[in-house]
Amino acid sequence: AQIMQADFIKSSVRTQDCPSDGLPEFALVGRSNVGKSSLLNSLVRRKRLALTSKKPGKTQCINHFRINDSWYLVDLPGYGYAAAPQELRIDWEKFTKDYFLNRPTLVSVFLLIDASIPAKKMDLEYASWLGENQIPMTLIFTKCDKRKKRKNGGKRPEEHVNDFQDLIRSFFQTAPPWIMTSSVTNQGRDEILLHMAQLRNY
Numbered sequence: 001a002q003i004m005q006a007d008f009i010k011s012s013v014r015t016q017d018c019p020s021d022g023l024p025e026f027a028l029v030g031r032s033n034v035g036k037s038s039l040l041n042s043l044v045r046r047k048r049l050a051l052t053s054k055k056p057g058k059t060q061c062i063n064h065f066r067i068n069d070s071w072y073l074v075d076l077p078g079y080g081y082a083a084a085p086q087e088l089r090i091d092w093e094k095f096t097k098d099y100f101l102n103r104p105t106l107v108s109v110f111l112l113i114d115a116s117i118p119a120k121k122m123d124l125e126y127a128s129w130l131g132e133n134q135i136p137m138t139l140i141f142t143k144c145d146k147r148k149k150r151k152n153g154g155k156r157p158e159e160h161v162n163d164f165q166d167l168i169r170s171f172f173q174t175a176p177p178w179i180m181t182s183s184v185t186n187q188g189r190d191e192i193l194l195h196m197a198q199l200r201n202y
């Protein structure tokens with residue numbers, strides 16, 4: 001299930017501009033600063049790949065990376081970036097939601113949640129929206145190496161993970177699969193790749 005090859009293919013603004021070769025794909029999404037670029041880099045073991053999508057103008061796009069010439073990792077814009085003007089935020093929402101609803105090759109959305117802090121309202125809103133629209137989702141908890149600090153609610157990552165799962169349980173008929181990760185220790189990397197391989201074979 002390892003990644004041997006990763007190629008940046010394209011940045012798309014609209015769903016209909018995304019690659020049309022029918023390969024299965026997984027979308028990574030989460031609040032800005034959740035650790036999405038770090039995770040992407042940890043997955044592909046290539047330090048600067050995700051930076052391609054961090055270039056100005058690319059962050060608001062749907063970025064397709066083709067993996068092993070057989071499936072895609074899709075980097076979506078981070079939500080909840082405080083400095084983004086309201087108008088821009090609404091636009092992100094529109095195009096990412098359009099992508100979720102109209103992309104038949106999307107196998108699962110990987111929603112990244114920072115396990116080092118209490119859940120944010122926006123994370124819950126995002127998860128509930130996906131649940132209500134029956135979009136398959138995998139919860140990826142990030143920064144699980146971070147130890148508790150009083151300002152982070154004084155809880156361990158495992159406790160934040162449990163709290164979040166309690167909160168979202170009502171939105172889903174079956175609880176979404178979840179994986180605890182760290183880009184510092186590479187915890188969860190093989191588990192994510194294995195999970196993706198299993199989902200592709202369904």
Ligand code: GDP
Pocket residue numbers: 030031032033034035036037038039078142143144145146181182183184185
């Ligand atoms: P993005 O905005 O979601 O792409 O987030 P980044 O990948 O740029 O990471 C945001 C910040 O969190 C950076 O300072 C990272 O060094 C830090 N970070 C990311 N992943 C981890 C992790 O697994 N553990 C720890 N301790 N810090 C992390």
